[in-house]
Amino acid sequence: MKKPTVVMFGVGAMGSIIARMLLERDAEIVGAVARSTVGKTLGEVSSLEGDAARVVVEADAAEVLARTKPDLVVMTIASYMEDVKEPVLTCLRHGANVISLAEENLYSWHTSPEDTAEIDRVARENGVTYTCSGHQDGYWVQLVATLMGTAHRIDEVRGKASWNVDDFGPELARDQQVGDTAEEFAAWLGTAERPPTFGRNSLHAVAAASGLTVEHSTTETEPVFATEDMRCAALDTTVPAGRVIGFTDIDVVTTKEGPRLVLEMTGKVYSPGEADSNAWVLKGEPDLDLENQVLPTHLTTCATLVNRVPQVLNAEPGYVTVAGLPRLQYMGGPISSHLA
């Protein structure tokens, strides 16, 4: 079986790690597309070595795809359907399978039904597959759906996850309204036009992976306040006690079959000693739980995507979500040894 050929669409932090992992799995990187580092080599924008290091980043995706005819495009450029739809369609029309980190596309049949149907149609017409994977695939969907598989009756499944604003720089800190007063936060929340939460798309994927039919989806947002003066490294400032240090999105998905799915996702400035965790509690017969305390999210994001590559290359054409792929599985050996 020949090595799969890959074009990297996006060569930032995630793209660079994924490219290295793909090379360690015997893929061949034949092209790179990005907006901001055009003309540089992958060796210059990442730590890649060997032939892949000499691949030059280009701006014109269609040109790269027409020339290199890759088996797969790895897309790491954006989170939302509106930002990835046209780039994905371009890849599919050039006969390339696509796997992305676009969080909304983990399961976008409810949040962007028309665009999802268009991607599905174009993928089928061209005999290729589009899938989104990443950290959510493993920790918010597959582990949860597997835990649910050990229950006889489910009333509610509730997940709690969090991330530290200080891990992501000033832009995201401002997005999380760090430093707001309660009044400022309420005013922002009342008028904010926010895209769908990643939690909602993840719960839709959990439902699909469990054969459940989504009825209603709601999101509530609650501010988290500093209980004492707190240092915010991302903004290089001190947040006074009583001001906002971030917020929690509480996504609730109800299903026709009964189980209620909830995900509480908090992005805030951490206190010393606080760490990410991923914790799920199931209420039903019986009550169950699951927790991960070690969460190197950037690496699980990339590793999970790479482990999905042979499944995506083997999948039926169309928009195939991780709810419709086989069980998430560690890849022993090169990608080519797992191709059908």
Place this chain on the structure above:
Amino acid sequence: MKKPTVVMFGVGAMGSIIARMLLERDAEIVGAVARSTVGKTLGEVSSLEGDAARVVVEADAAEVLARTKPDLVVMTIASYMEDVKEPVLTCLRHGANVISLAEENLYSWHTSPEDTAEIDRVARENGVTYTCSGHQDGYWVQLVATLMGTAHRIDEVRGKASWNVDDFGPELARDQQVGDTAEEFAAWLGTAERPPTFGRNSLHAVAAASGLTVEHSTTETEPVFATEDMRCAALDTTVPAGRVIGFTDIDVVTTKEGPRLVLEMTGKVYSPGEADSNAWVLKGEPDLDLENQVLPTHLTTCATLVNRVPQVLNAEPGYVTVAGLPRLQYMGGPISSHLA
């Protein structure tokens, strides 16, 4: 799709819970086989109600199978291949699919290869499937294999699980050598002819579910000593400090592809405040972990088996392990709605 018909082979504690869960999933219980309660009804030996309560427990499996021609037999009579092989073959030869709790059969290709091959052959000849599921399926195989699917490189996966001798009565307490001196334990261990550990079979299933090739399997056994005088309810006695309160089996499975799989299983008398847990640590890129603290094992055993029923009825003929079935999934709605 018609209701699947089921014969219960074994009507003890687990069989009774499973029968109730099956009825709540719209299965029809058409027969019952057991050694010790022959002539009683399922209503008398369990809390079942309705038509199923009037099913009479019989001794002659072949006669029950020939008369009732069930779609499925649920077997809850023993843990090891040598004890279930003939009953399983009888069911398969009567054209019934079988799902069991026989722990060795979770993955018995390495521990009982010839018997496993015979079961596989007879199942294929009769167009039916034999699978073993239970608590291990969810907590020692599927969750672990899914966690592994979020790693790029795995050096070692190590699980720790435990159970309380006092939950299982005097026979198992004596099996765990409770009350032995260190010398008595060493003498017993030196000559004991013990069957394969359930840990070994579970790790073999993890390897199979992850596309890994088993090289070597070893088991080491270490006593656990009382650090102070301890009450053992199962034996209605006090174990003096320094005496054995149980032991730990440490199973190690090495694989051709590199990952080393380890399961430390401790069965001992618990101290006040100690509780079961299921904890796994993965060393590699990146390091990862997983823990369950709520472990109602008898219910997860039964619920997991029941959730596997449609997959077993849909499966290709043969000895199909849980490593070869689709992802473990919660069953919303009746069994019949999940049949292909």
